[in-house]
Amino acid sequence: MMFISTFMSFGQSNETPNQDTSLRFLEDIGEVVISATRTNKNQNSVPLPVVIINREEIINSNFVTLEEAINEQSGLITIPDYGGGEGIQIQGFDSEHVLILMDGVPIIGRLAGTLDLKRFNLGNVERIEIVKGASSSLYGNEALGGVVNIISKSPEEGVRGDVNYRGSTWNTHDINTNLGFSKDNFGITSFFDHNRSEGYDLTPETSSKTVSPFYNFTSNTRISYAFSPKTSLTVTGRYYGQTQDYSIDSSNGESTIDEWNVTAKLDADWKGVELCGEVYISDYSTFEFIDNAQSERVYEARYDQRLFRPELRSVFNVNSNQEFIVGIGLNHEELVRSSFWLDPSINTLYSYAQYDASFFKEKINFIVGARFDNHQEYKSQLSPKVAIQWNGSEKFNLKTSLAYGFKAPDFRQLYFDFSNSSVGYTVLGYNAVPERLSELDNQGDIIEIIIPISEYRGKLQAENSLNFNFGLNYNPSKKLLLDANFFYNRVKDLIDTRVIARKTNGQNVFSYHNIDEISTFGCEFNLKWIPSDNLRISSGYQLLYAYDRAAIDEFNSDNVFGRLAPNQPVFRLERSDYFGLLNRSRHMANIKIFASIPRVNCDVNLRGTFRSKYGLFDSNNNNYLDDFDVFVDGYSIWDIALSKEVLGKFRVALGMDNVFNFTDADNISNIPGRSIYSKISFSFNS
Numbered sequence: 001m002m003f004i005s006t007f008m009s010f011g012q013s014n015e016t017p018n019q020d021t022s023l024r025f026l027e028d029i030g031e032v033v034i035s036a037t038r039t040n041k042n043q044n045s046v047p048l049p050v051v052i053i054n055r056e057e058i059i060n061s062n063f064v065t066l067e068e069a070i071n072e073q074s075g076l077i078t079i080p081d082y083g084g085g086e087g088i089q090i091q092g093f094d095s096e097h098v099l100i101l102m103d104g105v106p107i108i109g110r111l112a113g114t115l116d117l118k119r120f121n122l123g124n125v126e127r128i129e130i131v132k133g134a135s136s137s138l139y140g141n142e143a144l145g146g147v148v149n150i151i152s153k154s155p156e157e158g159v160r161g162d163v164n165y166r167g168s169t170w171n172t173h174d175i176n177t178n179l180g181f182s183k184d185n186f187g188i189t190s191f192f193d194h195n196r197s198e199g200y201d202l203t204p205e206t207s208s209k210t211v212s213p214f215y216n217f218t219s220n221t222r223i224s225y226a227f228s229p230k231t232s233l234t235v236t237g238r239y240y241g242q243t244q245d246y247s248i249d250s251s252n253g254e255s256t257i258d259e260w261n262v263t264a265k266l267d268a269d270w271k272g273v274e275l276c277g278e279v280y281i282s283d284y285s286t287f288e289f290i291d292n293a294q295s296e297r298v299y300e301a302r303y304d305q306r307l308f309r310p311e312l313r314s315v316f317n318v319n320s321n322q323e324f325i326v327g328i329g330l331n332h333e334e335l336v337r338s339s340f341w342l343d344p345s346i347n348t349l350y351s352y353a354q355y356d357a358s359f360f361k362e363k364i365n366f367i368v369g370a371r372f373d374n375h376q377e378y379k380s381q382l383s384p385k386v387a388i389q390w391n392g393s394e395k396f397n398l399k400t401s402l403a404y405g406f407k408a409p410d411f412r413q414l415y416f417d418f419s420n421s422s423v424g425y426t427v428l429g430y431n432a433v434p435e436r437l438s439e440l441d442n443q444g445d446i447i448e449i450i451i452p453i454s455e456y457r458g459k460l461q462a463e464n465s466l467n468f469n470f471g472l473n474y475n476p477s478k479k480l481l482l483d484a485n486f487f488y489n490r491v492k493d494l495i496d497t498r499v500i501a502r503k504t505n506g507q508n509v510f511s512y513h514n515i516d517e518i519s520t521f522g523c524e525f526n527l528k529w530i531p532s533d534n535l536r537i538s539s540g541y542q543l544l545y546a547y548d549r550a551a552i553d554e555f556n557s558d559n560v561f562g563r564l565a566p567n568q569p570v571f572r573l574e575r576s577d578y579f580g581l582l583n584r585s586r587h588m589a590n591i592k593i594f595a596s597i598p599r600v601n602c603d604v605n606l607r608g609t610f611r612s613k614y615g616l617f618d619s620n621n622n623n624y625l626d627d628f629d630v631f632v633d634g635y636s637i638w639d640i641a642l643s644k645e646v647l648g649k650f651r652v653a654l655g656m657d658n659v660f661n662f663t664d665a666d667n668i669s670n671i672p673g674r675s676i677y678s679k680i681s682f683s684f685n686s
Contacts (some may be wrong), residue, residue: 010495015686035129035149036323037356038369039137039315045358045365047389047425048397049132049469049485049524051076055153060594060603062641062655062679064166064174064195064224066150067117067670069128071637072607074540074590075524076500079115079583085354087114090132091487092144092520092546092584097407097463098305099135101237105263107305108333109284116561119240119259121218123164123176124191128152134467135488137369137385140350141331144405144465144491152236152540154219155180155187160685172197174217181608185226185415193218193460200672206334209247210669216242216257230269233591246290251298255288274315301338305411308332312417335411339418341432344411354385365389373406377414377431378462381406400470408465413423413495413512414460424507430460433511437501444504445603449512452498460513465491488521496543517549518581525579539591546581550625562620562628577626579615587612602644616661616667632667636660653679 033043036050043050047323054071063069067078078086079094087095096113099106107115122128128150136142161179174192196215203210215388219239226232227565239260246253254332285304292298311329317322331348354369370384370485387401409430416429428436432455440446471485493514501509522544529537554560562573568630580586587610612634619630641655654677661674 017272023324027386030420033129034104034151035137035147037133037354038104038313038327038453039356041325041356045362045389046363047367048401048555049471051126051130054129057127058238060605060641060643061607061639062166062643062653062677063122064129065118066120066148067080067124068169069122070117070148072590072592072639073611074526075132075544075588076544076668077588077611079114080668086117086670088117089584090130090146091489091522092544092581093489093584096410097142097145097405099139099141099143099147100148101139102261103151103152103237103263105278105280105282106139106307106308107261107452108255108282108305109259109286110441111231111286112412112638113410119257120150121174121176121193121195123193123218124178124189124220126151133401133469133489134383134403134465134484136373136383136405137371137403138352138354139408140352140371140373140381140383141348141375141408141462144407144463151189152196152222153178153180154222155188155189155224157593158686160683162681162683164679164681166677166679169675170198170672172675172677186349187219187222187224189222190341191218195201200673202663208246210665211498211672212244212246214244214292225237232267234265234267235263236265244373248290250293251290253299255286257284257286259284259477268566274317276311278308278313280309295489301401302336303338303535304336306334310418321359321362321546323357324353324355326353327351330367333411335415337411339416340411341415341429341436342418344415346411347376348408355489355655363391368517373405373408375408375462378408378459381464395475396473398470398472401468402468405465405467409460409462409495409512420507424503424505426503426507426509426511428500428511430456430467430512432475433500439471439482439508439635445503446509447501449500449511450502455513456511459490460512461493462495463491463495463514465489466681467515467684482526484523486521486523486652489517490517490519492517494518515550518547519549520544520546520581521583534596536594537592539589541587542587544584544586544588545561546584548581548624551578554624558622560626561620562622562626564628577676579625579627579629581626583616585612585614587634600644602642604640604642606637606638606640608636610634632664635668637661637662637663637671649683651679651683653681656677 033046035051036046036048037622049075070088077089079089080086088098090098091396095115109115131147131498133146135147139147146551155259163177166174171470174195178191194217199209214616222236224232225236242257244255245626249489261279265278286299289297290299298651309326309331315325316324323412328351334345336343350371350373352371352623356367358365362441367387370382373381383406385403389397389399408629416427416430417432418653419426434453437453453640469485469489472481475481495512496515498511499508499514500511503509522542524542526540555573555578558572560573561570563570589610592607615625615629615631618625619627638659639657640659641653643651643653645651657675658673663671663673
């Protein structure tokens with residue numbers, strides 16, 4: 001199990017004002033985790049790499065959105081896409097290979113493969129669970145690189161609530177409230193958030209902002225009712241809406257997002273067997289347009305995706321040391337989108353099973369499981385997993401896991417039909433090629449077909465990976481915790497673009513195909529040290545190598561050349577000159593120092609992250625990232641926060657993110673520079 005690379009609250013918070021902080025830390029080490037096994041399981045007994053960001057860290061670090069919390073965890077980073085969204089990178093896998101869940105159900109809305117983590121406000125989040133490595137044995141598609149599960153707060157006894165306001169640089173304001181009530185068999189929680197910002201501009205010499213002004217609204221309500229001690233019903237509804245304005249030269253535009261989802265879950269215990277029936281419906285839609293100076297519409301695009309997912313699962317407790325989980329379900333997805341060959345609809349039937357057991361007086365924990373996905377557009381997938389943990393003592397354990405993961409071709413890769421009106425190139429989804437390329441050829445728009453249409457008569461295969469983790473935990477005392485994890489991922493049938501035809505206008509026709517393998521491997525080390533009840537220090541480090549196997553073969557065959565500058569002579573590159581995949585840093589690290597001053601009931605923390613150099617494109621035009629390309633320089637970000645409780649019910653905070661005002665306008669769009677903020681919270685209960 002991976003070290004929990006987060007610090008817990010150690011001062012008094014507005015939610016737990018009288019809690020002993022030293023005891024709280026010890027409790028968090030053994031926190032219950034559900035995402036890794038889909039059952040309630042003590043974190044110390046999960047033989048998988050898991051990270052938990054709990055409520056205390058969210059409050060004390062003053063995080064607003066999910067991407068802020070992710071960026072401070074060991075081995076995790078968010079990467080901006082072309083549209084400004086930010087997706088997570090885990091063990092060298094980018095966002096399209098990481099499944100995002102909210103309360104165990106999948107979130108949709110990946111316009112270009114990236115699911116924007118800024119969509120998720122943390123005001124009502126109890127904790128975030130992150131499972132690193134392939135998790136398709138339980139979660140299927142998109143869990144090739146890992147799973148992030150955002151778990152919202154449950155109702156608590158009595159009436160409880162809080163109101164929070166945060167104002168910061170760039171005229172950014174966030175106000176939210178939590179309201180909760182629970183009595184006897186009934187409970188309800190409601191969360192409302194409004195966030196507004198003027199955006200920011202890293203390139204004032206241009207006519208458009210880096211991030212344009214926007215405002216968004218989030219609401220989340222959960223209602224639960226227990227019909228009996230063994231039967232309960234939970235209904236959850238969530239809505240997210242955003243509007244963003246654009247201004248480019250004399251043109252103006254707007255983009256809107258509307259997202260909603262509803263989950264109904266019935267839990268029952270029948271003769272010792274836990275049963276769960278769940279129905280989930282989600283809809284994600286966007287609309288954007290641009291008008292010129294004459295108010296004429298020059299661009300318009302729509303995107304509307306819907307998911308319907310019923311699932312039945314049950315847990316059989318054979319005895320106190322053995323349990324068996326089985327599940328069956330259906331994913332029905334529909335998409336209506338501009339620039340699509342048709343409006344696709346895809347069904348996936350799936351089933352899964354997992355056996356979890358402890359042996360030899362709980363010295364050995366063993367998990368074996370598999371999932372079968374029957375998808376109508378690619379070859380059916382069987383995703384097995386096996387994981388073992390050996391508890392050598394109370395202070396030391398070893399764990400290892402081997403798992404298969406996959407990512408199905410998305411709608412864009414199958415059905416895209418887009419022609420750029422200004423440049424003239426065309427991009428076709430795999431399934432659209434036979435009909436649309438033939439039409440373009442018959443219309444006289446094609447001068448040469450490079451890839452025969454016959455190669456697109458089959459099916460685009462799912463990307464698939466083999467993931468291996470080996471880790472150890474060493475806890476020599478209550479004040480020190482060390483861990484390490486070594487990982488290896490080998491991915492086959494990657495989906496990439498290629499030129500399939502040349503047009504008469506001199507431009508190309510692109511489509512998608514399966515290519516060779518990539519591999520990512522490395523290690524992660526974490527340390528947590530508590531010199532005293534009022535001081536806690538943690539640090540983490542990841543070493544990552546991410547390679548294209550075909551590129552290694554080319555370098556080993558002495559077939560790759562480079563140059564120091566455009567007018568310099570060409571020379572042959574060595575294997576050692578190959579750096580790896582784009583947008584992957586070899587080194588990442590973090591450090592966090594949390595201190596409390598009991599005399600004045602005040603908490604202060606300092607948090608720093610480091611990312612080493614990485615490449616964004618091939619600058620010497622040999623199709624590979626090598627040591628002679630242009631790299632983005634490494635950088636560090638430092639944040640500081642101070643908070644204090646007032647009158648028992650108020651909490652005030654001041655903070656500064658990116659203290660040293662780091663920016664890189666040419667390469668990094670999601671780091672805006674120094675931000676100063678203040679926050680006030682009021683909580684009540686009865």
